[in-house]
Amino acid sequence: MTSQYRIQNVAVVDVAKGSILPNRSVVVVNERITDVVGYGTHTPSRDLDAGGLYLCPGLIDCHVHFFLDAGSSPGRTYIERDDDARLEVARRNAKVAIEAGITTMRDCGAPAPLMFEFRREVERGYSPGPHILCCGHPLMRPKGHCHFLGGEVATKEDVRRMIEAQLEQGADFVKLMASGGGLTPGTNPYEADLSLELMRTAVEVAHAHDVQVTAHCHARQSIERALETGLDMIEHVSFVGPEGYRYDEKLAKRLRGRGMIMSPTVSGALRTAKRFRESGKPHNPNDFAAVERLEGRLANTRHFHRLGMRIIGGTDCGGGADTPFDSLVDELLAYANAGLSNADALRTVTSDSAAFMKLPTLGEVKPGYRADLILLSSDPLEDLSALRKPVMVFKSGRLVHDRREGIR
Numbered sequence: 083m084t085s086q087y088r089i090q091n092v093a094v095v096d097v098a099k100g101s102i103l104p105n106r107s108v109v110v111v112n113e114r115i116t117d118v119v120g121y122g123t124h125t126p127s128r129d130l131d132a133g134g135l136y137l138c139p140g141l142i143d144c145h146v147h148f149f150l151d152a153g154s155s156p157g158r159t160y161i162e163r164d165d166d167a168r169l170e171v172a173r174r175n176a177k178v179a180i181e182a183g184i185t186t187m188r189d190c191g192a193p194a195p196l197m198f199e200f201r202r203e204v205e206r207g208y209s210p211g212p213h214i215l216c217c218g219h220p221l222m223r224p225k226g227h228c229h230f231l232g233g234e235v236a237t238k239e240d241v242r243r244m245i246e247a248q249l250e251q252g253a254d255f256v257k258l259m260a261s262g263g264g265l266t267p268g269t270n271p272y273e274a275d276l277s278l279e280l281m282r283t284a285v286e287v288a289h290a291h292d293v294q295v296t297a298h299c300h301a302r303q304s305i306e307r308a309l310e311t312g313l314d315m316i317e318h319v320s321f322v323g324p325e326g327y328r329y330d331e332k333l334a335k336r337l338r339g340r341g342m343i344m345s346p347t348v349s350g351a352l353r354t355a356k357r358f359r360e361s362g363k364p365h366n367p368n369d370f371a372a373v374e375r376l377e378g379r380l381a382n383t384r385h386f387h388r389l390g391m392r393i394i395g396g397t398d399c400g401g402g403a404d405t406p407f408d409s410l411v412d413e414l415l416a417y418a419n420a421g422l423s424n425a426d427a428l429r430t431v432t433s434d435s436a437a438f439m440k441l442p443t444l445g446e447v448k449p450g451y452r453a454d455l456i457l458l459s460s461d462p463l464e465d466l467s468a469l470r471k472p473v474m475v476f477k478s479g480r481l482v483h484d485r486r487e488g489i490r
Contacts, residue, residue: 085479086111089455092132094118094447095462097139097432100425102461108137110453113478117449135473136461138428139445140185140212140454142435143410145317145347145396148172148200148214149192149231152399152406154357155365157265161230165196172200175400175407176211181483182408183472185454186213186444188396190257190296190317193231194218198251210482213454215255215439218248220298221284222259223275227266227298233259238283245287255439256288257317260308261301262368264354264376265401270368271375272322274303281311294439296345300375302330309336315343315394315438318351319382326371327378334385343392343438346383348420349412350402351376357403365403384420393417394438395430414466424463453479 087110094103109117150156151171160168172192179187189197197216204211219233221244226234235241245256260276262269269275281297288295295313299305300320308316316337321330337344355376358364364372386393395417397409410431417427429435436445443451456472475483 084112087128087130089130089132089137089457091134092137092457093134093461095136095138096447097425097428098446100423100463102136102463106137108447108455110476110479113452115447115449115451115453118447132457136458136468137447138456138458138462138469139432139447140456140475140477141183141410141431141469142186142188142395142445143179143184143397143399143431144188144394144435144439145190145345145398146175146187146407147191147398147400148175148187148189149196150400152402152404154403156401156403157228157230157365168193168196169200172196173209173211176204176209178407180210180212180475180477182410183456183469183475184212184407184410185456185475185477186215188255188439189214189216190298190396191220191228191231192216192218194233194248194251201252212477216253217255217257218251218253219244220257220259221245221276221280223277225268226275227259227261227263227269229266235280238280241280241283242287245284246291249291249293253293255293256284256295258284258295258297258313260297260299260304262366263298263300264364264366264369264372267366267368269366271300271320271366272324272371274301274307276304276307278307278310281307281313285311285313302328302333305333305337309340309342313342315345317345317396318347318379319344320375320378321382322371322375327374329378329382329385331385334389334391338389338391341392343394344386345394345396346379346386347396347398347402348379348383348416349409350398350405351379352416353405354403380416380420383417387417387421387426392434392438393430394435395427411466411469414469418466424466427466428462
């Protein structure tokens with residue numbers, strides 16, 4: 083049965099142009115926006131009078147970990163839980179996200195069987211949550227970063243077998259752990275511990291299946307390997323070497339020259355750094371430059387913006403200490419602090435992120451686009467904090483969260 087309605091008397095946030103289109107009516111049929119017309123134009127549909135509020139595309143958080151609990155030590159608590167408890171963590175995180183107006187999330191590393199099960203659960207409406215893009219297991223060396231999630235590979239055959247198996251199960255992209263990380267004792271964030279050969283194989287297999295490859299890269303050498311092997315994007319981009327954190331302008335310009343996409347994950351990093359300052363120690367004893375590495379991501383983002391590089395917004399929520407699944411506005415405020423305009427920051431989690439991740443009908447309020455929408459009480463181009471606690475959230479055209487009484 084066809085579902086059709088009109089959100090009338092609304093100011094549409096044109097994120098691509100960074101402007102407001104006042105006095106509009108947005109027509110939704112089933113899962114899609116079919117028209118955006120002047121207020122008062124007759125359309126044969128039910129009406130929902132927005133009273134002049136602002137209609138923005140639903141937000142996209144491009145780096146999350148559903149199965150990590152966003153607490154003070156998410157790696158340790160994951161290991162201590164059984165699978166039932168891990169699924170409950172994912173369900174709780176997803177509910178927080180959709181109520182915050184985050185209608186799409188890209189999971190960048192999870193236990194693959196549970197991840198695919200959980201995504202089916204959300205898709206079928208058994209649990210509330212956003213649309214989910216996922217990689218399944220991230221790929222890492224034996225005992226490498228986040229090995230407790232699964233995904234260890236030692237040979238080219240391991241890489242090929244794991245990627246192809248996960249793509250058959252519905253993985254949307256491939257994630258590599260190209261360096262050590264803060265969550266995993268026994269690894270060093272300044273070391274590139276996934277070999278060039280294995281990274282090259284992963285890129286070949288992924289691109290043969292027309293999916294993107296991204297990599298967790300703290301180590302400067304891992305960033306260089308990402309360049310050499312032709313990855314599509316990089317997570318964190320931390321510029322760490324044996325001497326600690328050092329932003330590298332020449333390397334950044336090489337990344338720009340190759341058109342690589344940066345996912346700087348600033349807000350989770352800043353919260354984790356705060357936690358480490360308060361506790362006096364990082365999760366990983368080998369992470370000697372943890373605080374400067376994490377706090378350096380704000381400066382890195384400032385440089386990326388100055389150089390005109392392509393940025394997508396992601397929080398690392400779940401995996402970042404004290405970084406819950408409604409933290410995306412904090413990420414955007416960090417970008418504004420790094421010099422992005424409010425419109426530029428908003429595009430990193432709407433139109434730009436959709437384009438860079440090859441999601442052509444997502445991230446804008448336009449005819450033909452999926453009706454993932456959030457209704458806001460004020461203009462987010464004036465104040466990004468307007469994105470907190472949306473009045474209403476629509477996912478695929480369906481009202482899934484409503485803060486006002488009597489509007490349904």
